[in-house]
Every structure is written in C-alpha cells, then in structure tokens.
Amino acid sequence: MRHALVFLIVLAVLLPFFWMAYAAFLPPEIVYSGDVLSGFGFTLENLKKLAPEGFWPRLWFSLLVSGSVALLQVGTALLAAYALWNGVPLWGVFLFTLAIPVELLLVPLFGVLHQMHLLDTPWALVLPFAASPFTVLLVYQAMRALPYSLVEAARLDGAGEGGILFRVVAPLVFPNLVAAGVLAFAAHWNLVLYPRVTVGERYWTLQVWIADLARRYPADWGLLSAAALLSTLPLLLLYLLFERRIVETFEGSVKG
Amino acid sequence: MVRALKHSRWRHGLFALPALSFLAVFFFYPFLEVLRFSTWRWSGLKPPEPVGLKNYAELFSDPLFWQSVKATFLFAAWVLPSFLVLSILIAFLIEGQGYERVVKGALFLPGLVTVGAASTAWYTLLAPEYGALAAFLPIPAWDQEPFWAMAMVVAFTLWRYLGYGVLVVSAHLKSIPAELVEAARVDGASPLEVTRYVVLPLLRPAVLFLLVVGSVLALQSYVAVFLLTRGGPYGATRVLGYFVYELGFENFRLGYAAAVTVVLLGLTLLVALAQGKLLEER
Numbered sequence: 001m002r003h004a005l006v007f008l009i010v011l012a013v014l015l016p017f018f019w020m021a022y023a024a025f026l027p028p029e030i031v032y033s034g035d036v037l038s039g040f041g042f043t044l045e046n047l048k049k050l051a052p053e054g055f056w057p058r059l060w061f062s063l064l065v066s067g068s069v070a071l072l073q074v075g076t077a078l079l080a081a082y083a084l085w086n087g088v089p090l091w092g093v094f095l096f097t098l099a100i101p102v103e104l105l106l107v108p109l110f111g112v113l114h115q116m117h118l119l120d121t122p123w124a125l126v127l128p129f130a131a132s133p134f135t136v137l138l139v140y141q142a143m144r145a146l147p148y149s150l151v152e153a154a155r156l157d158g159a160g161e162g163g164i165l166f167r168v169v170a171p172l173v174f175p176n177l178v179a180a181g182v183l184a185f186a187a188h189w190n191l192v193l194y195p196r197v198t199v200g201e202r203y204w205t206l207q208v209w210i211a212d213l214a215r216r217y218p219a220d221w222g223l224l225s226a227a228a229l230l231s232t233l234p235l236l237l238l239y240l241l242f243e244r245r246i247v248e249t250f251e252g253s254v255k256g
Numbered sequence: 257m258v259r260a261l262k263h264s265r266w267r268h269g270l271f272a273l274p275a276l277s278f279l280a281v282f283f284f285y286p287f288l289e290v291l292r293f294s295t296w297r298w299s300g301l302k303p304p305e306p307v308g309l310k311n312y313a314e315l316f317s318d319p320l321f322w323q324s325v326k327a328t329f330l331f332a333a334w335v336l337p338s339f340l341v342l343s344i345l346i347a348f349l350i351e352g353q354g355y356e357r358v359v360k361g362a363l364f365l366p367g368l369v370t371v372g373a374a375s376t377a378w379y380t381l382l383a384p385e386y387g388a389l390a391a392f393l394p395i396p397a398w399d400q401e402p403f404w405a406m407a408m409v410v411a412f413t414l415w416r417y418l419g420y421g422v423l424v425v426s427a428h429l430k431s432i433p434a435e436l437v438e439a440a441r442v443d444g445a446s447p448l449e450v451t452r453y454v455v456l457p458l459l460r461p462a463v464l465f466l467l468v469v470g471s472v473l474a475l476q477s478y479v480a481v482f483l484l485t486r487g488g489p490y491g492a493t494r495v496l497g498y499f500v501y502e503l504g505f506e507n508f509r510l511g512y513a514a515a516v517t518v519v520l521l522g523l524t525l526l527v528a529l530a531q532g533k534l535l536e537e538r
Contacts, residue, residue, distance in 0.1 A: 006349050010362050013415060016377035017365070019388060023380060076275040083272035090272055097283050099528035101476050104497065104520060107504045107513045108286035110300070111293050131278035161267060186368045192479050197505045210372040211483060214379070221380040228373030239368055243361050250364075250420075251427045 020232070023225035046226035053213065055227060062189065062206040063234065065125050070185040072130040074139070074177050080131070081139040082165045085148075094133040102128065103194060113198055124198040125205065129188055135180045141252050142176035143169065179249035182238050189235060206231045290521070293514035300510045311515035321516065323491050324499040327406075331495050332474035334410045339470050340463060342414065343421030348451070350422075351429055360426065364419030371416075375483035378412060398485075402492030405485045409493050412480045417473065421466055428462035429455070468531040475524050496520050 027041040050056075084091060102109070109128060110119070118124045146169070154164045170177070195205045204212070210227050217223055239246065294311055298304035315321050346363070350356045366374060381388050384397045398404035432455060440450045478497030481487055487494035487502060494502070500520065504513030 002349055003353075006346075006353070006355070006359060009346060009349075010359055013363055013366060013418070016374060016381060016415075017369075019381050020373065020377040023377075023388070076278060079271040079273075080275035083268045083270075086268040086271075088269045088272055090269075090276070093276070093279075096528075097279055099472065099531070100283075100287075100521065100524055101472075102283075103479070104476055104517065104524065105283070105286050105290070107500060107510055107517045108290035108293060109282065110504070111510070111514075112282070112286045112289055114300070127278070128282035130282075131275040133279070136275060161271075165271070183368075190371050192372055193482060193501055197501075207370055207372040210370075210376065214372075214376055219386075224376045224380065228370070228376040232369050232373045235368055235370060236365075239365065246368075247357075247360060247364060247423065250423055 017232075020225050020229050023221050024229040026222050026225070028220070028222055043222075046222040047230070049223050050226055050230065053223075053227075054209075055230070058204070058206045058209045059230070061203070062231075065122065065205060066185050066188040068126055069129045069188045070181045072126070073132045073135045073184040074181045076131040077135040077139045077180065078165070078170060078173075078177065080136045081143050082161075082169065084136070084140050085143045086151075094136050098133040098137065103191075106194065106197065109194075110197060119198055120200045120203070122199070122203055125195055125203065129184075132184060132187075134187075135184050138180040138183070138249055138252075139173060139176060142173040142249070145252070146172055175245050176249050176252075178242055179245040182242050182246055183249075185238065186235055287521075290514050290517050293511060294518050296511035296514070297509075298511040298514075299508040300504075301508065304511065307511070311512050314512065315515050315519070320491065320494075321499070324494050324496050327491070327493060328475065328495045328497075330406065331410065331493070332471060334406065335413055335474050336467065336470045338410070338414060339417065339421055340466055342418055343425050343466060344459065344463075346418070346422045347425035347429055351426065356426075360419065360422060362419075363422055366416050367419055371479055371483060374416070375412070375480070379484065382408070400489055402489055405489055405493050409480050409484055412484060413473070413477050416480075417470075420469075424466055424469075425459065425462050428459055432458050464534045468527065468534060471527045472524060472531075475520065475527065496523075 024046055025042050025044070027043040027045065030041050080090075080094075084094075113119045113124050113128075118127070150168060150172075151164055154168050159168070189205075190207060191205065192207045192211055195203070196208045196211075210224075210231060213227055214224055293304075295306055295308055296304035297307045297310075346359075350359045353359075379387075382390075382395055382398075384390060384395050384399055387395055389395060396404040396407075398408040436454060436458075437450055440454045445453070476497055478495050478501065481493050481495055481498040482501065485493045487498050496516065497520065500513050500516050503516060504510045
C-alpha cells in the first residue's frame, strides 16, 4: 500500500520526462493523427528539424553564458564565504538579498541596465548574476563544517590568507563548490523572462528560444519535445553525475 | 594584538568585495532606483517624464491590480497547504525505506530541469482535447475555466518544488532522537499517536521554514503563469509577478510596472520579516 503510493507519486512526477523522451522520437503522422496512442514509431526526423530552426548555436551560447555565470558565482561565493567564516559581519546583508529573487527586480534591473548601456549585450545575461547570496550560503555552510583550527595552523606556518583559502580550504570544500556550481548553472539556465526582456533575439538563451518555438509551432509536439529533451540533457547529465553531492549540499544548507 | 586583529578584519573584508560590489550594482542600486522609476511615466522607448505619485494613485483604483492581488493570494492559499501536506506525507512514506534516496533524487529533478522544456512536456501531455492524456483521462478545460487554470499553475509549481519540501522535512525527521519515539512506543502509544503527539510537534521548525519559503515562492513564481496560461483566462491566473511583466514589457508602461514592483517588494519584505520572527522562535 505504502510502496504503491510512493510508486504512483514518483511515476506522476517523472511522467513528463518519460513523455518528453518518447514524443521526441514520435513520427509526425502519429502526432497529427490526433491520437498519439494509435501507433508506435521511431524517427530521428524531429531532431533533424531542430538544426534549421537554429537550435545548435543557441545551445552553445546558453552553455557558454550559464557556464560563465556558474564559474563567476562559485568564485565570488568562495571568497565571500571565507570572509564570513573569518567573522566579517556581513551575514545580514546576504540574508537580506536572499529574500528577494532577481526575477522580482525585472523592471528596475531593466532600467539600470538601460542606464549602463548594457541592454541587448551578452553582459546583461552575465554580470547581474555574478554574485548570488544563495551560492554564498551553500559554500559558507560547507566551510562551517570544517574545523577552524586548520586555518590557524596554516597561519602559524606562515601561509598568506589567499594561500590558505586556495590551497587549504578550497580543496576541502571542492565537492560542495561543484554542487553549488551545478545549482547556479541550473538556476541561470532556467531563466525565461529575464533574457526575454533584457536582450534581443540575437542573444536569446535556449529557454527563451523554446518558449518562442512553442508559440510558433504549438501543434508540432515532436519538434517541441525534441527541443525540450535536448535542452534538458545538459542539466540531466550534470544532475546524474553529481546527484548525491547536490542533495547532500542542499540538506546541509537546510539543517543550517 | 588588537591592531593585528583589526588589520585582519579588514583584510578578510576584502575577500567579500567582489560579491558585494556585484550585489551593490545589480541588487541594491536597482532596489533603490525602482522607487524613482515608480514616479515616472515611462515606455522604455522614449525618455521618461516625472509624474509624482500618480502611478500609485492609479494603482489603488485599478481593478486589474486588485484582481491580481486576489489571484496572488488565491494562488498562495492553494500552494501553501498542499505543499506542506504533500512534503510531510511523502517524507513520512519514504522514511527509512530502501528507496528513500532514489525517490528524493527523482522528486528533486523537476526543480532543476529547464522550465521551458518542462512546460512544453506538460502542455503536450495535458492540453484539453488534444493532449496525450486527454485520450483516456477527462482533462478539464483549463484553458477556459479559471478554476482549472489556477489548478494547473498550482500543480506545475508543486511539481517543481516538492522535492525541496521533502528534503527539508526529511532532514528534520532524521534529527528526531529515536529514543523519544521508542519511549512513546513503550508507554503504549500507537504509531498514529506517536506521529500525532511526538513527531509532528517536533517538525514545527521544518513546517515554519517551509511556510516561509513557500510564501516567498508564491509571491515570485510567475514563470509558470507565463509559460502555461499567460495570466488567463480572464486574468484568473494573473499573479502580481506576472502582472508586473505584462505591464512593463507587453504594455510598455514601465513606470506603472515599477510602482507595482514596489508594492510586491513591500509584501515580500513583510513575509521575510515574519520569517525572521518565526525562525527566531525555534
């Protein structure tokens, strides 16, 4: 009974993923027949149709942008977390920013980027996300789990602060840095409205592009599913690779 | 010694500088600027003209604004209780089972996966009449009926964040000392009674935490609205966050949208303050 319930819940949660993977390879005749269960079929046609729509350059661009954001965020967070760990009283500042998501600041950010002449440049997609209080929180929690005597010992040995951070502390929290990086990557990869309003079509990320594709071809499920599947793959791979670390890092931040 | 300490404070402060400067420019500055923007009539295309507090005056007599406030609270009233109950229920169901970790991993997945792609999958699965599921399940017309449109947006939001809720409850469940539960069992309490009188009260911090996270989430989650219903039908799912987007970037009334943003920020800060109060209690 209990197992059946859990099984049902997991099935319901994963159903959209299974469907996405299935529909991506469904021949158009079956989709357009109006009854997708009328027959089975396997085709790579949907994937091939993505190229002329401009899928691949978008994918590389999105990977580049979200990847840079993830690296920047982990970098700034590693430094800031070290400051916090050494007692710099900035915790309140980060907590305050944590309460307000960037997506709420859509209008003022648009105005500020406008003032800085950054609208419609790739910088608009990167710079506002270079520091994230959430990433700082994750890295800080990981550092707090280490004994501070490590730092003191290294100091007695005459190591500089930068050396301590990069040679002693960073390697120890490396798994958490990876997890925080994956989460930062996912959060940025998933932005839809922000890129839509701050940059023109030329710099749209994959997500915006897919939302637009769905508007242009609302009935071509095969094509849409293929785009959805391929855009999910990078995150899916990252998640499967680091699943344990991500869930544990998250749990660590929750226990606080 | 004191001087050396002070000196090191400063030096450590330098490490926070990159993060702080980015936050100053792209968080605190816009955060203050929005107050100024909210006194403008501004289309984003032509230079703005100052209109004082006119936007706010208009706001409070705008039926669309009040409808949006109503939709936001309705959304929260749907999401919060179901989010809490489902998170606790699932955490209980999987606690200590062999598949606990796998289930948690699976439930966490939707939160990470691309919203655009996820909403595409949802749409093609659940579209009324044409959707893949419509063939053998009665799918309500959520594109026409306000009630079902809201249900759809709520379900999508729950789907995305449930894994997180389960993680939080489960982490707290694990921190409950086993002796407490055993002692209650020895005293003759049934498993249901143990749950009701021992475990649930001890989960209070987790519930409070989720309540706060959930309400901030309810105030800001409008991407689902954009992707699934575009605020419709008849504005039934036009939550405040989406209202801002629509005003600013579809109707090109950025000054007015800034005024709504200020209200929304005020609400969010109130919730965050309540958060501080509630979390202190634990």
